[in-house]
Amino acid sequence: MASIGPRVETLSLLASSPLSLIWLAALGLVVGSFLNVVIARLPAEQSIVRPRSRCPSCGHSIPWYENIPIFSFLALRGRCSACKKPISVRYPLVELLTATLFLACWRRFGWEYPLAPALLFASLLIALAFIDAEHWLLPLELTVPGMVVGLAMAAPMGLDRLWAASLGLSVGFLSFRLLEYVGWKAFRREALGAGDKFLFGLIGAFLTHRPLLVVLGLASLQGSLYGGVRMLLTGRAAPAPEDAGAGAAEPEPTMSWAFLAPGLSLFRRMALLPYSLLLQPIPDEPKDAEGEEVEWRPGKSNLPFGPWLALAGVEVLLFGPYLASKLSPLGLEWLFGGRD
Numbered sequence: 001m002a003s004i005g006p007r008v009e010t011l012s013l014l015a016s017s018p019l020s021l022i023w024l025a026a027l028g029l030v031v032g033s034f035l036n037v038v039i040a041r042l043p044a045e046q047s048i049v050r051p052r053s054r055c056p057s058c059g060h061s062i063p064w065y066e067n068i069p070i071f072s073f074l075a076l077r078g079r080c081s082a083c084k085k086p087i088s089v090r091y092p093l094v095e096l097l098t099a100t101l102f103l104a105c106w107r108r109f110g111w112e113y114p115l116a117p118a119l120l121f122a123s124l125l126i127a128l129a130f131i132d133a134e135h136w137l138l139p140l141e142l143t144v145p146g147m148v149v150g151l152a153m154a155a156p157m158g159l160d161r162l163w164a165a166s167l168g169l170s171v172g173f174l175s176f177r178l179l180e181y182v183g184w185k186a187f188r189r190e191a192l193g194a195g196d197k198f199l200f201g202l203i204g205a206f207l208t209h210r211p212l213l214v215v216l217g218l219a220s221l222q223g224s225l226y227g228g229v230r231m232l233l234t235g236r237a238a239p240a241p242e243d244a245g246a247g248a249a250e251p252e253p254t255m256s257w258a259f260l261a262p263g264l265s266l267f268r269r270m271a272l273l274p275y276s277l278l279l280q281p282i283p284d285e286p287k288d289a290e291g292e293e294v295e296w297r298p299g300k301s302n303l304p305f306g307p308w309l310a311l312a313g314v315e316v317l318l319f320g321p322y323l324a325s326k327l328s329p330l331g332l333e334w335l336f337g338g339r340d
């Protein structure tokens with residue numbers, strides 16, 4: 001495309017784009033509608049394909065014409081047609097957000113191959129952000145396949161990109177794993193949610209290792225600003241999940257490495273070592289005096305980190321080259337992975 005020159009390129013885009021952009025926005029609405037199903041059902045461990053959508057208040061089975069993105073919400077004035085209870089604004093919000101991000105990705109990449117992984121990346125981040133904000137949970141059913149797909153979709157962009165994506169996946173995952181351990185050593189409590197390392201690895205797979213430091217910086221900055229303001233106004237950095245336990249007294253946290261447990265054979269220890277190093281919860285899952293697992297409840301100053309990582313991922317995806325060009329007089333464009 002570079003040989004055509006920017007003016008001709010712009011003209012041809014204007015000439016060809018209106019219909020294809022309407023199509024892309026409609027695709028965004030439909031994908032957003034599907035993400036709503038994922039957001040509502042995945043944390044509850046329900047199937048995302050069956051049954052048909054139902055009203056969560058009265059169980060009214062929702063026919064297709066009440067399930068058209070945005071339009072049905074407006075036509076029903078945001079209320080269930082059977083019981084008239086309000087429908088969560090999350091539904092039209094996620095649909096609009098997905099369509100908007102799809103168009104923004106097109107603005108960034110045009111009709112070129114990198115648009116495809118960008119659309120998938122944005123969709124995954126929307127689902128994960130909304131689930132984590134409500135349930136303090138980043139389901140492995142989304143993050144692990146997302147990491148694999150992010151890597152696979154880097155392959156058509158060349159060996160260098162594939163290498164950078166694998167590096168991004170590993171650096172993202174392992175750096176957060178190390179932070180979990182360091183946080184435990186320094187503060188004797190859980191520093192990061194167990195799912196955050198998978199999300200950071202996913203972001204690394206899609207964006208490569210290069211901008212990960214900036215993603216972490218933007219996520220921490222925006223998250224702590226929001227949490228700080230909320231804390232001042234409401235006394236809590238983030239609302240606790242509705243499905244959390246009654247909040248019994250939390251036992252003192254402990255950390256015991258599975259591979260160091262007494263009475264194991266050397267072979268068992270060797271077999272447990274990779275699990276301990278990469279996946280074992282840090283600290284141990286809290287248990288009460290009888291050894292029953294205790295539901296973890298977030299403290300007043302805790303905040304789910306997933307939505308902020310997702311926001312920073314989108315910001316770098318869309319504005320990375322722009323921010324890199326602004327920083328290049330300072331010799332800092334490498335922070336965003338340079339120009340691509």
Ligand SMILES: [Zn+2]
Binds near residue numbers: 056060080083
């Ligand atoms: Zn209803």
